[in-house]
Amino acid sequence: SQTIHQWPATLVQPVGSPLSLECTVEGTSNPNLYWYRQAAGRGLQLLFYSVGIGQISSEVPQNLSASRPQDRQFILSSKKLLLSDSGFYLCAWSATGDGYTFGSGTRLTVV
């Protein structure tokens, strides 16, 4: 069966520190992968998506970047966190665009 792992679940980081959130998928090949951010009162905003290894599309300009070093691995990074990067980050995958599986999310607080 297909599963999606996302970690860590909670993270508190100081302003200016780096960030690395990892998402891995099991049980499928060549999935489309997505990073979303859920900020209070703003719903789920698509940050990045990837249709294959090394292929990253950014939806909004920001302080974050994404990478896909392996088929089923999707990493969200920042070199220097800002207070505004706080939020709930969700990874998701889809095979065909008619069904999505979401990870359990990471609650990031930048202090």
Added chain:
Amino acid sequence: AQSVSQHNHHVILSEAASLELGCNYSYGGTVNLFWYVQYPGQHLQLLLKYFSGDPLVKGIKGFEAEFIKSKFSFNLRKPSVQWSDTAEYFCAVNARGSSNTGKLIFGQGTTLQVKP
């Protein structure tokens, strides 16, 4: 570009009241439509989805939604809500087509609070 608008940000109902949450999307082509729910402390879960066929879609837990193409709407309904329906509800859209990357675009979400 696609966009999704949910009209109600916060809804408070008493148990047994009827529910309707509005959702409108903006996109000129063919779309797939989804409603997701997020219960407190839990993952996003799919309530229902529409791809084609009967525009009235039935989902889990007694929810249904109606796709009205002329209005670009996909409103969520439930005849009688329960306290356990307290959650955040998200409408979402993706575009169908040969270049479909499967990008799922969400509305802002509606927080539903059901009072016992």
